[in-house]
Amino acid sequence: MIPAHSIRSSIKQAFSLIEILLVCVVLVALGAGLSVMLLGHGKPGEKAKTPIDRAKSTVCQSNLTSIRQSIAASQAGDTDGKFPQTLEELKLPKEILSCDVGKEPYIYDPATGTVRCIHPGHENY
Numbered sequence: 623m624i625p626a627h628s629i630r631s632s633i634k635q636a637f638s639l640i641e642i643l644l645v646c647v648v649l650v651a652l653g654a655g656l657s658v659m660l661l662g663h664g665k666p667g668e669k670a671k672t673p674i675d676r677a678k679s680t681v682c683q684s685n686l687t688s689i690r691q692s693i694a695a696s697q698a699g700d701t702d703g704k705f706p707q708t709l710e711e712l713k714l715p716k717e718i719l720s721c722d723v724g725k726e727p728y729i730y731d732p733a734t735g736t737v738r739c740i741h742p743g744h745e746n747y
């Protein structure tokens with residue numbers, strides 16, 4: 623015959639083990655979620671996109687928007703309605719004139735007043 627207090631203590635131990643396993647499962651799930659968030663996920667052979675990459679892409683879009691507004695303002699202020707000959711004429715901060723992801727300088731066409739990013743994936747910004 624098994625004493626009653628021994629049964630109670632083995633039930634208590636079984637509950638503790640389940641609790642530990644549950645905590646481990648929760649920690650693994652959190653770790654997996656965090657690693658996907660910080661390291662990114664992508665198709666095989668393709669560079670993973672992290673939130674930092676996406677943020678930098680947003681900076682690139684924002685830079686291009688600022689440059690386009692400056693070009694439009696410069697053209698509106700020009701007596702002949704011409705576009706500025708170079709981006710340097712706009713007197714914008716230097717860090718705005720290149721892509722934040724690849725650091726490539728933006729391509730500017732003074733004939734049409736268009737500016738674009740040559741970084742792969744940024745062609746349509």
Ligand SMILES: [Zn+2]
Pocket residue numbers: 682683721722723724739740741744
């Ligand atoms: Zn870019």
